[in-house]
Amino acid sequence: MTHNIAILGASGYTGAELIRLIAQHPNIEIKALSGERKAGMEMAEVFPHLRHMQLPTLCKIEEIDFSGIDLCFCALPHKTSQQVIAALPTDLKIVDLSADFRLRDPAEYEKWYGNPHAALAQQEEAVYGLTEFYRDEIKAARLVAGTGCNAATGQFALRPLISAGVVDLDEIILDLKCAVSGAGRSLKENLLHAELSEGYNPYSFGGTHRHLGEFDQEFSKLAGRPVRVQFTPHLIPANRGILGTVYVKGDAETIYQTLAEAYAAEPFVQVLPFGQAPSTHHVRGSNYCHIGVAADRLPGRAIVFAALDNLTKGSSGQALQNANLMLGEKEEEGLTMAPLFP
Template structure:
């Protein structure tokens, strides 16, 4: 696995051409990638000063961990309504103040948790918002307009206010911001993200689903109907809140489905896949499962291929799309993804297989739900917004075992 991880790190960083199609001329899979990798950005600051709102949850702690390694981002404020006044190490002992030295100062950062209203906003130019959905809308609406924001909640992912109200049970309190927000699936939205003030970071399941399916739908290689998705997540995906269903004895040595037919990531996935579908609206059957490990996610997707398409065409299309990407990797025929291939990293690994049912294919993707599925992708987006190299602070090699 060490060799595989080193191969990840050796991938080209940014720029370069789109490359050739991976199949012969005229093949269905030979369509060129249409999602550009080069972006136009404003001049980057030498150092960015950020606040992490809601840092006592798993995604907030993870973004803070990643920022400790970022050479051009300084953590100026971290907030928690419940733990305000406490040192951050009290909540997360693995993160010490000495890890967060500023490039421009000799002193270590003051990582004492504070309340949102006590943040000194004149010291901050960018914000990672890791607060629960529902509360995020009013918080972001109250921030100074000059601040760049990546929101990790679900509050700005859905564009239709009626769809939001239907799935989240309340009217949206900041519809203007909902319309302004850019959906931050980085590999397909680079230019929009780079120009945005507010980015809605995708959910973990939607990230693992869309990375392989967007290119296939865009190329017309799979049909938009009858997409079946079986997805599994580590327990950290359920959050850090004290719930009986998350207790060790409830989780260990077993697995369970949840949110059957009602999971809130369904409209997010369908909304985004509809944008690229060439033959009608996308409808998915989606069932998530909670697994007895801390982090990791696998989505197994069963799709109908378009007339004349083959599994080789699907694999070639994905290989062509992602051949120059730093974080997305398509396995050769016969190799199978494993969540351990991506643990602790911003990588996504994809495999494509022929189903025993004629005309169907199986697509598998794995990510770390806390990194590529949340905080890592958030940092990837913020890098673009600030004009920094997209992979800066994100080149961690996956952990094994």
């Protein structure tokens, strides 16, 4: 059985990545692609790497007939997404890749994003889209909110540890290294090749990065009490990949066992042998997340590493994984391609 889908915001990187992945899916057909500023253009012009595919011409959202659409991916900018989704048919299944429906508490949303939420009903309904931890809710959901790519990385490293209570909740430091595609296709000076390549720097440090809203929400919920982690992202001269280096206090072996057991049956989360660390090289272009654990020389301290591709497992791959659950498809369908190395 074929599912018809639409992608809103198909002219950005996450939209293009969705198309790349869906091209490998036997049961999903792309019926509509929107791109407000590029409406009327062919995808071959916007993303020449997709020129071999038969794809709908980019259109405006208002031109889409949603009656024949089974599921809609929203890859729109933050704030735009909530406005658009509020106006979509109320029985349309939606996977949103923006930040708009990740935070359940409207006050938290406003705190991190600066504006009152414009689609409160949908916000209440939305299910947090970290597939491995919300499978049942996602299967039953109409609207799934994809996680932040950094937020996903940190949670893969930490959720089982917080649930199991094997790390000191007040001493968690997440030092993150992100590639540039996470910032999207936006024209900013610091994203130019000449500004970015051959150097690196922290950004949004000190507790200001918006993905902290997700960490606060999810980790506190798991722990049953407020948890506030320290989080410092860095921009690295590469196109894809996130590496999280997580400093925790706890017994390294116990931490390793906890993670190894938590992910033993997960197809997309691979826990490396104890003492080994992952590399973003080895997950590029794939839906896999690699996790490593090492003991520090300082007793009672451990380091947990998590690596994933921000555009795939951190965004569009996760979105397709969720769509598979919502559509009754096999969760892995279209997502098992090996990473691209070198």
